[in-house]
Amino acid sequence: MKCPKCKTTDLKKPDYNSPWFCEACGGMWLINNDNSCFPNTVTATMNEHLSEDSHDKKTGICPSGHGLMIRAKVDIDEPFYLERCTACGGIWFDKGEWQRIGENNLAQNLNDIWSLSWQRAQGKAKNRESFLKTNQALLGEHIFQSIMALTEKLKDHPEKERAIALLQQEIL
Ligand SMILES: [Zn+2]
Ligand SMILES: [Zn+2]
Numbered sequence: 107m108k109c110p111k112c113k114t115t116d117l118k119k120p121d122y123n124s125p126w127f128c129e130a131c132g133g134m135w136l137i138n139n140d141n142s143c144f145p146n147t148v149t150a151t152m153n154e155h156l157s158e159d160s161h162d163k164k165t166g167i168c169p170s171g172h173g174l175m176i177r178a179k180v181d182i183d184e185p186f187y188l189e190r191c192t193a194c195g196g197i198w199f200d201k202g203e204w205q206r207i208g209e210n211n212l213a214q215n216l217n218d219i220w221s222l223s224w225q226r227a228q229g230k231a232k233n234r235e236s237f238l239k240t241n242q243a244l245l246g247e248h249i250f251q252s253i254m255a256l257t258e259k260l261k262d263h264p265e266k267e268r269a270i271a272l273l274q275q276e277i278l
Contacts, residue, residue, distance in 0.1 A: 109133055110166025110175065110198055117169055126169070131161060132201030135169050137194065161200045162186050170194050180219055182210050
C-alpha cells in the first residue's frame, strides 16, 4: 500500500494491532474504524507535529486502491480535514491529525464527525440548489441569468455594497 500523499512511499504497520503509517510524512491509515488502536499504541513522536498545510489540502487516493477519497472538515479551533474512502471506510490522518482528534475526545465518534460534516456540506449545497431553482422559475431564465452574471462580477468587488444600494434605489 502506498501513502496517498507521498505516493511512492510504502505504508508500514509496526505491529499487528497498529494502524498503517507512512514513515516519510507521518500520515496514518486507519482501516475499519478500528479505533481500539487509537491513539495509545502509537508512538507519540511520530505524530507530534502537525503536517504541512499542503498535505492537508491535497485529497489523496485510497491506499487500498478505491480511487479518490472524500474530505470531511473537522470543525474545531483550527479546523482540518480528514479523508475517508467511501468504498472501504478507511480514514487517512495527515501527521498530527489523529492526535488532535484524541485531544478533543473525538476518537470514539469518528463516524459522527464524518457524517455530520458531510451532511452539513451536502445540506448546504442542496439548499442552495433548490433556492436557486425556485428563483430561476419565478424570475424567468433571462433575468435570472443576468443577475447571476452580475453576482459573479460583484462578488469580490470592493464596492459591492454600493452596487447593491444603487440597484435597490433605481428599482424601488
Ligand atoms: Zn506519506
Ligand atoms: Zn478504500
